[in-house]
Amino acid sequence: MDITFTGKTALVTGAGSGIGEAIALGLAASGANVVVQDLKSEAAERVTAAIAKAGGTAIPAAGDVSDPATVERLVAEAAGWQGGLQLLVNNAGIGGAQAPTGEYPLDGWRRVIDVNLNAVFYGMRFAIPEMLKAGGGAIVNIASILGSVGFANSAAYVAAKHAVVGLTKSAALEYSAKGIRVNAIGPAFIDTPLLSALPPGAKEALVAAHPIGRLGRADEVADLTQYLLSDRASFITGSCHLVDGAYCAQ
Incomplete structure (x- = not known):
């Protein structure tokens, strides 16, 4: 993709x-200085090492993004590393429990909302002031197809992802005239290591749910993320873009 982020710093959660990981690798390959955040320090360090091996610039940052103090620290470190923060990708998320709404575990509800929604708010809450100092920026919030449609037995995840889309639109209205664009991406089911734990037959059922006949790839989401963060998307803000193989067109 003919996009460059030379001189810009990006914070990517999860x-x-x-x-x-695909987003962090892609941004680094396009010249960004990338803060690789993950709950697990060894995972953040592994991706950082991969970026360095490819000739990119990155630092690892571990922490729980559901904690506002942790996010405030991460943003401050990212902004101070190379003299400013211009790009933010709120990607960290969890699937949560599978249960009907009337039986959904309360602790599971709180955890999903904390990670999938509150952490997105915290990221924007602390990053936006730094972006204003830097003269502007761009944010991509990773939502889901389940930010557009329902899905049985996933009340917390669906509620959080719908809320991320609404939060994205509100922030875009507030900051578009101040040089900060905010968009969301709604991936369908993506072929990642998370799906390796599915029971026999479940992955095949997911494939069948996508009219395109396959699951998505992480790099397909990463490519769109790069575009939305870049100046080539300068008139795009306040919208959610599906990467779903026509899942939501059904």
Whole structure:
């Protein structure tokens, strides 16, 4: 992709595997200085090492993004590393429990909302002031197809992802005139290590749910993320872009 982020710093949460890893690798390959955040320090360090091996610039950052103090620290470190923070990808997320709404575990609900919604708010809450200092920036929040449609037995995940789309639109309205664009991406089911734990037959059922006839790839989400963060998307803000193989067109 003919996009360059030379001189810009990006903070990518949940970048130790899957979609987040692909985004971090892609941004670094396009010249960004990347802060590779993950809950697990060894995962963040592994991706950072891969970026360095490829000739990119990155530092690892471990911590739980559901804790606002941790996110505030991460943003401050990212902004101070290379003299400013211009790019943010709120990607960290968890699947959560599978249960009908009337039986959904309360602790499971709180944890999903904390990681999948509150952490997105914290990221923007602390990154936006730094972006304003830097003269502007761009944010991509990784939502889901389940930010557009329902899915049985996943009340917390669906609620959080719908809320991420709404939060994205509100922030875009507030900051588009101040040089900060905010968009969301709604991936369908992506072929990542998370799916390796599925029971026999479950992965095949997921494939069948996508009219395109396959699951998505992490690099397909990463490519769109790069575009939305770049100046080539300068008139795109406040919207959610599906990467779903026509899942939501059904």
